[in-house]
Amino acid sequence: MRDAQESVLSEMRRWGYRHVITPMVESTDVLELGIGAEQRRRLFKFADARGEVLALVGERTVPVARLVAGKLRGSALPLRLCYAGPVLSTDEGGFQQRRETYQVGAELVGAPGPVADAEVIALAARCLQASGVQRYQVDVGHAEFFQGIMDAVKLPDEVKAQVRAALAARDFVALEALLDKTPLRSAEHELLLRFPALRGGSEMLETAGGLVRNKRSERALAELAEVQKLLVAHGLGEVVSLDLGAIRDFDYYTGIIFEGYGPEVGRPVAQGGRYDGLLERFGRAAPATGFVVQLDLIWEMLTRAPRPPALPQIDAAVAWTGSGLTTALKLGSTLRLFGMRAVVDTQARDQAQAKAWWQAVGAVNLIHCRSGATVSWTARGGRTKTLPPEQVAGRLAGGLA
Amino acid sequence: MTATSKVSIAVPTGALMPGALRLLSRAGLARLSAELLGRQLMVDRSGVRVILVRPADVPAYVDHGAADLGIVGKDILWETPGAHYELVDLRFGGCRMVLAVPEASKLNGPETWPPQLRVATKYPRTAVAWFEARGQAVEVVQLHGSVELAPQVGLVDAIVDLTATGRTLKENRLRIAATLGASTARLIANQASLKTRTERVQAAVGRLREAVEK
Numbered sequence: 319m320r321d322a323q324e325s326v327l328s329e330m331r332r333w334g335y336r337h338v339i340t341p342m343v344e345s346t347d348v349l350e351l352g353i354g355a356e357q358r359r360r361l362f363k364f365a366d367a368r369g370e371v372l373a374l375v376g377e378r379t380v381p382v383a384r385l386v387a388g389k390l391r392g393s394a395l396p397l398r399l400c401y402a403g404p405v406l407s408t409d410e411g412g413f414q415q416r417r418e419t420y421q422v423g424a425e426l427v428g429a430p431g432p433v434a435d436a437e438v439i440a441l442a443a444r445c446l447q448a449s450g451v452q453r454y455q456v457d458v459g460h461a462e463f464f465q466g467i468m469d470a471v472k473l474p475d476e477v478k479a480q481v482r483a484a485l486a487a488r489d490f491v492a493l494e495a496l497l498d499k500t501p502l503r504s505a506e507h508e509l510l511l512r513f514p515a516l517r518g519g520s521e522m523l524e525t526a527g528g529l530v531r532n533k534r535s536e537r538a539l540a541e542l543a544e545v546q547k548l549l550v551a552h553g554l555g556e557v558v559s560l561d562l563g564a565i566r567d568f569d570y571y572t573g574i575i576f577e578g579y580g581p582e583v584g585r586p587v588a589q590g591g592r593y594d595g596l597l598e599r600f601g602r603a604a605p606a607t608g609f610v611v612q613l614d615l616i617w618e619m620l621t622r623a624p625r626p627p628a629l630p631q632i633d634a635a636v637a638w639t640g641s642g643l644t645t646a647l648k649l650g651s652t653l654r655l656f657g658m659r660a661v662v663d664t665q666a667r668d669q670a671q672a673k674a675w676w677q678a679v680g681a682v683n684l685i686h687c688r689s690g691a692t693v694s695w696t697a698r699g700g701r702t703k704t705l706p707p708e709q710v711a712g713r714l715a716g717g718l719a
Numbered sequence: 720m721t722a723t724s725k726v727s728i729a730v731p732t733g734a735l736m737p738g739a740l741r742l743l744s745r746a747g748l749a750r751l752s753a754e755l756l757g758r759q760l761m762v763d764r765s766g767v768r769v770i771l772v773r774p775a776d777v778p779a780y781v782d783h784g785a786a787d788l789g790i791v792g793k794d795i796l797w798e799t800p801g802a803h804y805e806l807v808d809l810r811f812g813g814c815r816m817v818l819a820v821p822e823a824s825k826l827n828g829p830e831t832w833p834p835q836l837r838v839a840t841k842y843p844r845t846a847v848a849w850f851e852a853r854g855q856a857v858e859v860v861q862l863h864g865s866v867e868l869a870p871q872v873g874l875v876d877a878i879v880d881l882t883a884t885g886r887t888l889k890e891n892r893l894r895i896a897a898t899l900g901a902s903t904a905r906l907i908a909n910q911a912s913l914k915t916r917t918e919r920v921q922a923a924v925g926r927l928r929e930a931v932e933k
Contacts, residue, residue: 457914488804491793491905514804514908517917561914577914584784584911585802 319420319617321630322449323402326422326611329448333441335400335424340381342403346371351599352380354569360407362417374406378423379608380596386427387600395428395604402613416614423590425608427597432541435574435592435607436548442578442588442609443554449616451580451587452623455557457517458549459564460542461571461591463526466534467506481510485565490514505529513563520546522560538573545574566591574607580619587615633658634714635681637672642687649685649693649707656715669694685710726767726916726923729786730756731774734883735904738811739790743769746930748923767923778803778907787912787920788927793902794881797845804913807906807928814883816845816899821870822892826877829853833876839869840879849879849899867891 327337350358353376361373375381378401386397402422409417422445426438439456446454464485468478477496484492490511497507509516509529516522520543527539542560549558566575566589575591590609597604634653638646646662653660661679663672669686676684676696684696687707695710696702705713728748730739736753744750749764756762761770772780775798777791782801789803792812796805818838820826832855839860840846850857860875867887869875879899882888888895906927912920 455915487800488802488910490804490806491808492805494808514806514913515921517914559914579911579915581915582784584782584909586911586914 319613322616322620323420323422323613325448325450326445326613326616327400327402329445330400330422330424330441333398333424333437333444335398335441338382338385338399338401340375340378340385340401340403342374343372344375344381344384346373348384349373349375349380352383352596353377354567360409362406362408376405376407377610378403378405378421379425379593379610382423382425382608383427383596383600383606386425386604387597387602391602396434397427398424399427400424420613421610422613423608423610425606427606427608428604429607430594430605432544432548432574434605435541436545436552438590438607438609439545439549439558439574439576440552440554442576442590442611443552443557445611446578446580446588446616449611450620451616454578454580454587455559456554456576456578456588457559457561457564458542458545458574458576459561459566460538461566461573461575462538463530463535463542463562466530466532466536466538467509469534470530470532471504471506471510473500485510485513488514488565505531513565516563517559517561519559522562526562541574570596576609578609578611580616582622583615583619585612585615587612587619630659632661632679632681634660634683634685635672635676635679636660636662636685636687637667637675638663638687639666639668639672639689641689642693645687645693645707646685649687649711652707652711653714656711658714683714724919725763726788726919727770727786728767728923729770729772729777729780729789729791731777731791732757732771733774735774735790735792735812736771738809738904742790742809742811742927742930743767745933746923746926748926766919775799781907781909784909784911787909787916788923789907790904791907793900793905794842794845796905796907797848797900797902798842799844802910803907804910805905805907806924807931809904809906809927809931812902812904814881814902816842816879816902817882817888817895818877818879818897818899819867819870819882819888819893820877820896822894824870824876824896827896829855836877837875838877838879839866839875841866842879842881845899846879867893 357376361376363371363373365371382399404418405421406418426434443456480496494511523539523543564575570593571591572594573592577586578588580587588609588611592607594605597606636646636650650660650662667675672686682698685693687693691706692704693707694702694704740751748767749769751762756771774795777789778799778801780786781789781803794816835856837858838846839862843859843861846859866878866880869878
């Protein structure tokens with residue numbers, strides 16, 4: 319899992335994102351500026367000695383926003399930041415029964431517009447690729463498309479609230495019942511009911527464009543078209559689809575939203591979008607967009623793949639007997655200097671015992687050091703050779719290069 | 720997610736099973752006898768795989784992506800909300816979730832409830848949510864069967880249970896004091912299946928929807 323995390327973080331660094339470390343514990347006053355009631359309920363909370371209520375972070379976008387408005391106040395925007403770490407939720411999620419999960423995320427703060435949106439989506443796609451996920455896809459939608467529809471449908475406010483609740487619960491039976499009660503049926507009603515099926519290629523923009531009659535949704539569709547064009551230029555035309563029916567926290571997201579899916583996992587493995595309203599709450603108004611990669615889900619996918627990732631191999635197992643220990647320790651240092659992974663045994667063993675230990679360690683090479691100027695070197699599947707230690711180190715380093 | 724390219728559908732054992740199988744057949748997805756499915760638990764037909772699971776387990780199979788679609792009573796969904804999409808009211812398996820009290824009881828509408836009501840149920844989540852929304856303090860005793868017995872032996876004041884005809888309630892000298900909600904069978908879908916296997920899954924959903932409306 320660390321390897322997957324490292325691959326994702328190095329991809330982010332290649333795109334010029336600086337790694338920041340945000341605290342695990344935040345004051346609930348700070349967190350509540352950025353998260354909804356439902357997320358608030360799921361925070362692990364406790365009080366410090368002065369009675370201030372603190373919480374273990376349930377996500378890290380809000381701490382990053384605080385960082386940008388606080389410690390990084392002097393840094394010019396746009397800022398490209400990335401982070402990795404555990405997040406906690408009192409809900410064990412039902413899925414993996416895990417309260418602690420790992421997230422790697424990136425935020426682009428201070429850049430409005432489709433070019434920034436496309437950059438972050440492309441980065442998310444490349445991160446999934448870098449993590450080793452075999453087949454992945456990214457669905458792009460727009461929060462304003464939904465908001466425009468909600469503006470346009472002629473419904474009393476309390477019914478609208480129920481419509482939002484039904485959509486948030488993905489309960490389309492309730493939604494249909496609500497909309498059936500209203501006499502006015504517009505194209506927007508139809509769109510709401512067809513929400514789960516509004517996914518596809520650029521033809522989806524035309525279909526939807528023919529149905530909506532409000533400026534807000536039309537602007538959203540125009541922006542989506544532009545982002546899609548940019549993603550093709552990023553070389554991601556194949557993996558990107560449009561999903562106008564993406565259901566997300568619409569109070570938080572203000573523009574382009576997206577989700578990444580991989581094979582074999584019934585949930586999105588990456589999610590993100592534009593949240594232009596958040597930074598303002600921390601006193602430094604700025605547009606922002608970003609995403610998180612759910613590392614636990616990535617790991618689950620990788621281990622279930624036809625060829626699960628191998629554990630990093632150990633290059634050399636260095637065994638010793640008698641005064642060979644000094645040679646063994648020196649040889650270990652030399653090999654590590656060459657960048658190899660070397661394990662030096664903690665107890666003396668003769669050649670036969672050393673072979674058994676070598677198998678248990680699972681290293682590629684066994685080097686057995688005795689008193690005397692030479693050591694015996696056995697490569698996996700090869701014959702044992704007797705050579706001076708410097709020559710063994712040289713040959714191993716040569717094989718590596 | 721299911722490794723197969725077929726669309727997999729979870730069907731519940733019990734009362735909803737005959738209706739679910741009739742629906743699959745009317746939709747032209749799979750023609751299966753209850754006897755065959757009951758024996759094999761998992762049956763492959765062209766384009767679809769049907770799996771048979773316990774009613775309360777349907778949301779788990781769908782949420783985890785072990786099944787793309789599931790047929791399940793709304794009563795189960797009240798009790799186990801999840802990340803699935805609830806797509807179609809399948810209009811069979813109708814029943815009501817009710818608050819029932821002994822025939823001789825004085826309990827009726829909310830105005831007659833004591834400050835703390837004791838209720839036995841197999842559906843604690845549904846019951847608590849309903850009473851909470853009405854500002855009623857409630858002590859829920861979770862039982863796993865024969866809930867009708869609980870008020871008669873003085874364990875609780877009332878029960879929250881599912882009833883289709885009301886016969887079992889009557890036989891146990893209980894009467895309905897309030898209805899919490901009406902339940903029918905629903906079609907639910909895994910969220911990722913809708914996104915990653917859109918065409919196949921949407922086609923199956925479309926055929927089931929048509930079969931319901933026919």
